[in-house]
Amino acid sequence: MPFLEVKDLVLGLKGKNVTLVDKVSFSLEKKEILGILGESGCGKSLTGFSLLRLFPPGIAHYSGDVIIDGISLYKLSEEEVLKLRGKKVAIILQDPLSSLNPVLTIGEQIEEVLKYHFNLNKNERKERIYRLLREVGIPDPEIRAKSYPHQLSGGLRQRAMIAMALAGEPELLVADEPTTALDVTLQIQILELLSELNQKKGLTIVFISHDLGIIRWIASKVCVFYAGEVVEMAHTEELFNNPLHPYTRSLINSYPKEGKIKKILKGGVVNIYEKPGGCRYFERCENPCKEGEKSHPELVSVKDGHFVRCFRYG
Ligand SMILES: Nc1ncnc2c1ncn2[C@@H]1O[C@H](COP(=O)(O)OP(=O)(O)OP(=O)(O)O)[C@@H](O)[C@H]1O
C-alpha cells in the first residue's frame, strides 16, 4: 500500500455545483517526492490543502478520499484531524508571513506546536526548539528563537516556517510554491534543505510549483494538472524525456533552455466555471482530435507508471 493515496478527490465551491478539483487520483511511496505542476488556477493549491483536510473559505470537499499511512482523512472526526495535522502531515507556503504569527517570537510559535503534540517539560521544549532551528540552517538558534517574524530576512523566515512545520515531526510535508517569492540563491538553498530533509530524515514531500526546472530537480514523480484534472503522470525523467500530453509538451517547449524558448504556449486555462464538456485542453491543443470536441478523455495507462488523459493514446 502506498504511503499517500489520493482517490477520486472532488473539491468545489461550497453550496454550488461547481467543481474545481475533479476526480484527482495519485499515489506516493514513503520517502518519495511528488511534484505537482501546472499553470495558475489549475487546482494545485486546493489539492495541496486537501491533504491536510484544510479548505479556503467558500471551498468544500464533495467526494473522494485522502489516505495517509492507511488512515482515511475524510472519514475522521474533526478532532481526529486536528491531532493528525502537524503531526502526520504539515504544510509550508509561499509567503511565511501569512503562516507565521506576527506577535509571537519564532521560539514561542514552535513551542506552541510542541505543547500541542508532545508531553515535554520547559527545558526539553527549549532544546527541541534550538535543535529544529539548527536543523533548518538557522544560525545562533538561542538568539534567533527570540526574534519576531518581521525581524528575520526572507530566507530565514522561510527556514523558520519549515522549522515550525517540522516541529510536530510530520512524515508528509506539503510544500506549496515554497520558493517562488525568493531570489535565485535563496531559492536553491531552500530546495537543498528540503531535499536534504527528504534524504536524511526520509520526509515524504508533495512539492507544488509551476516551475518545470525546480520540479525536475526535486521530484521523483510528477503529476501535471490542467483545469482541475491530472492530465499526465509519470516518473520525472520519463515525463521530461517522453512527454505525451500536448499540454505537457507545450509547457516544456515554453520553458527557457540555454537562453532560448522553443515555442510559447499561448492563451490561458479554460474558465474553470464554464468547463467544456469535451477535452478541457481542446481549445488550446495544437493537434486537436475529433473526439476531444465532444467527449471527455479518461486518464489511461500508457506504460508502466506513465498515465495520460488524451484520446491519441490508449
Ligand atoms: N476560496 C476560493 N473561492 C472561490 N474560488 C477559489 C477559491 N480558492 C481557489 N479558487 C478557484 O479554484 C481554482 C483552483 O485554485 P488553486 O488555488 O488551487 O490554483 P493553483 O493551481 O494553486 O494556482 P496558482 O498557481 O495561481 O497558485 C481557481 O480557479 C481558483 O480561482
Ligand SMILES: [Mg+2]
Ligand atoms: Mg497555488
